[in-house]
Structures are given as structure tokens and as C-alpha cells.
Amino acid sequence: MSSIIGLAEDRGRGAMRVATLSALLLLTACGGDELSDLKEFVASAYQDKKPQIEPLPEIKPYRGFEYSAAALSDPFSVDNFATTQNLAAVDGGLSPDQNRRREFLEKFPLDALRMVGTMEQKDKPWVIVQTTEGTAHRATIGNYIGQNDGKIKQIKLDEQSVVIVELVRNSGGRWTTRDVEITIDE
Numbered sequence: 001m002s003s004i005i006g007l008a009e010d011r012g013r014g015a016m017r018v019a020t021l022s023a024l025l026l027l028t029a030c031g032g033d034e035l036s037d038l039k040e041f042v043a044s045a046y047q048d049k050k051p052q053i054e055p056l057p058e059i060k061p062y063r064g065f066e067y068s069a070a071a072l073s074d075p076f077s078v079d080n081f082a083t084t085q086n087l088a089a090v091d092g093g094l095s096p097d098q099n100r101r102r103e104f105l106e107k108f109p110l111d112a113l114r115m116v117g118t119m120e121q122k123d124k125p126w127v128i129v130q131t132t133e134g135t136a137h138r139a140t141i142g143n144y145i146g147q148n149d150g151k152i153k154q155i156k157l158d159e160q161s162v163v164i165v166e167l168v169r170n171s172g173g174r175w176t177t178r179d180v181e182i183t184i185d186e
Contacts, residue, residue: 080168094175102144103143105143109146111149112132113146115129115130120157141155145164148178150164150180160181166179
């Protein structure tokens with residue numbers, strides 16, 4: 001039985017040798033100088049034409065930036081922030097009264113309130129305002145209305161309108177007044 005295995009191994013080795021020799025013969029057969037014409041073409045094809053390369057752009061020398069504001073004051077330092085006391089002094093004391101009792105109509109922004117009428121009672125003009133809740137309330141000169149500390153300045157019975165002075169902050173953070181006129185919705 002060992003002779004059968006040895007015989008099979010010899011056949012396998014022999015076949016391997018034959019395949020290796022065949023591959024070597026094929027490789028040497030392809031090694032001819034048949035590519036000489038291709039090599040000659042590549043060498044002579046572009047001898048007369050040289051590629052044109054654009055010149056490099058001129059490189060400007062670097063100039064560093066010199067920061068010249070180092071001696072100026074820092075805009076973000078604590079000294080540049082205005083305090084509430086400073087703003088009140090600049091505004092001439094114009095600021096909302098935080099200690100006063102808030103009125104009912106101050107819960108609503110002005111654009112949510114609707115003027116539905118005016119009336120006069122005992123020579124005193126009144127304005128009738130409807131809230132978003134659907135309830136009607138009356139107010140007179142001096143009453144507060146709206147969320148910007150608005151105070152009723154004038155009620156025009158003939159024109160069916162009311163003038164309100166609001167306290168708002170301007171872009172500098174200071175308090176300023178703004179007149180708003182609301183007319184009756186028809």
C-alpha cells in the first residue's frame with residue numbers, strides 16, 4: 001500500500017515539474033524584442049514639442065499686521081458696563097416704578113387688547129377695553145395698561161382713541177418714552 005502512495009506522489013511531483021518547465025518556456029518565448037518599435041516611438045514622438053509650463057505667479061512678501069489699539073481701553077472691561085444707578089442718573093430718573101401695585105390690564109400686551117368704546121361719566125373720560133379672555137374692562141387717564149409700563153395719557157372721545165405713554169429701553173439700554181395711539185375697532 002505504501003508503494004501505491006509513493007507512486008501517486010511521484011506522479012504529482014512529475015506533473016508539477018512539467019507545469020513549471022512549461023511556464024518557464026512560455027515566459028522566455030515572450031521575451032523577444034518585439035517592443036522595440038514602441039520604445040522607439042515613445043522616445044521620438046515628442047522630441048520636437050516641449051510642453052509649455054506657465055511661469056509661477058509672483059509671491060508677494062508677507063507683511064504682518066501690527067495691532068495698534070492695544071493702548072486703548074478694553075470694550076469688555078467691567079468699567080465700561082453701565083450699572084442701573086448710572087443709567088437712572090443719565091435718564092434723569094426715568095425708569096419704571098417697581099414698587100407700585102400692578103393693574104389688571106398690565107398682564108396683556110397692547111396688541112392683544114382691543115378698544116371697544118369710550119364713555120364719559122361725571123365729566124371723566126373712560127375707555128372700554130376687551131382682553132383676549134373676552135372680558136371688558138374700563139380705564140381712565142393715569143391707569144396703567146400693557147406690558148411695557150404703559151400709562152393712559154389722553155382719551156379722545158371725538159376720535160374714539162386713546163394715547164398711551166410706554167416706557168421702553170432703547171438700544172443703549174436706557175429708558176425712554178414712546179407714545180402709542182389705539183383707535184376703536186369697527
